[in-house]
Amino acid sequence: MLDIKFVRNNPQVVQDALVKRGSAVTLEEFLKLDEQRREKLFIVEQMKNKRNLVSEEIGRLKKSGKDAPEMVLEMRELSQQIKEIDEVNKVLEEKLQRILLDLPNIPHDSVPVGECAADNPVVRTWGEPRDFKFAPKPHWDLGEALDILDFERGGKVTGARFTFYKGPGARLERALINFMLDLHTTQHNYVEIFPPFMVNRDSMIGTGQLPKFADDMFKIEGLDYYLIPTAEVPVTNLYRNEILEGERLPILHCAYSACFRAEAGAAGRDTRGLIRMHQFNKVELVKFCRPEDSFEELEKLTRNAERVLQSLELPYRVVALCTGDLGFSAAKTYDLEVWLPSYQDYKEISSCSNFVDFQARRAGIRFRNARGKAQLVHTLNGSGLAIGRTVAAILENFQEPDGSVTIPEALRPYLGGLARIG
């Protein structure tokens, strides 16, 4: 959420940002409502001031044994008027709040201007896509042939975009989770969190999923709880409505969680394999830091996520999301894209973002600055990494002509020394 005062005083800056994002939203309605609200607020607060003063006076008179029926009568009427204006104001406030909650973050100055993913500049590339001397298979074929992935039964037992991992496949998934958590906790100083996989509405609003993206989420029937689309939600909301001691910053957390996404609007995309599932596993990195440090922390966080791909010897590239492709809450985002032979392309496996104070304002996450004043923190997060897509990348990039798959060296200790599947 943007600062209401900032929007009020810099409407053109906000409007320009909306245009750069490719949004057609205008601020006219907001500015009009805001003006109305402040006008009414000023009036009603003066009325309340009068009521407070007169009520005190009535109290004093009563204490000294006197009565003041005409004052009571007058105040009764005033209170009625206050109530009416308060109701009007409440409606105005709700409208304003809704508009504010639906406004996306302002892209940072360093974000390239562009319309869509095709405009995302490549920042750097690591590793070389392997030159296969045979026709490489897609991971879904490899997985089924090796009997480690079972999409068909996933469909039977639950539905489309669900799968079973089996035998060494299941262990590979588990190994990757442990490998990544160990890497980030022991090498990068993140403190591990194991979060709830369901959260309440306030948490979803805090990180920006609600109210705008309700269709992307699975909601628990009969409760105001949602399955988390990423561990970012529970972990960022850990400190919702708290004022943190400044010395604690930056706070670094990593968390494994299952992630649940409705994938509304993704019908027909990535229908085969592990790439786009309703349920997938992910290790997430989350940071809370001082405003002045956040862009440097984003660079570090991105490097931390890259380290996973490097350790697994998976070729990848880093792209900077352009203004048109930037997520709703983000001020700046780097995507890590891993090479997938089946796509003959790089495919997103991690998204690392700086949200500046956008989430912190929604979630009320603050710290005490040097002057002892409460100030909003900056929040960041990034996948470190998506597990399912990592499995896909390993299967495809490390496949052998006979259909077996070599396990990257770094991962073998987590598989009891296993060097090859199949």
Added chain:
RNA sequence: GGAGAGUUGGCCGAGUUGGCUGAAGGCGCUCGCCUGCUAAGCGAGUAUAUGGGCAAAACCUGUAUCGAGGGUUCGAAUCCCUCACUCUCCGCCA
């Protein structure tokens, strides 16, 4: 699921015959004084949000906030209703 108790400032904890209580007292913290050092002592300060003064900072000022929402009242931390959460006992369960 059944029964009971509770939810006040960074923390502890007063306040339940409604009326200068944004909130006593204590602890903690900050600054100052004092002091060979430390400790103790003394003094002052110490919430957040949102409006106005003003374009902004400092500052001044209004309003709101005692789990959340609603009600009664001239006036609610205090009375009433609904909900959430925490704790204890019972039941059930991994």
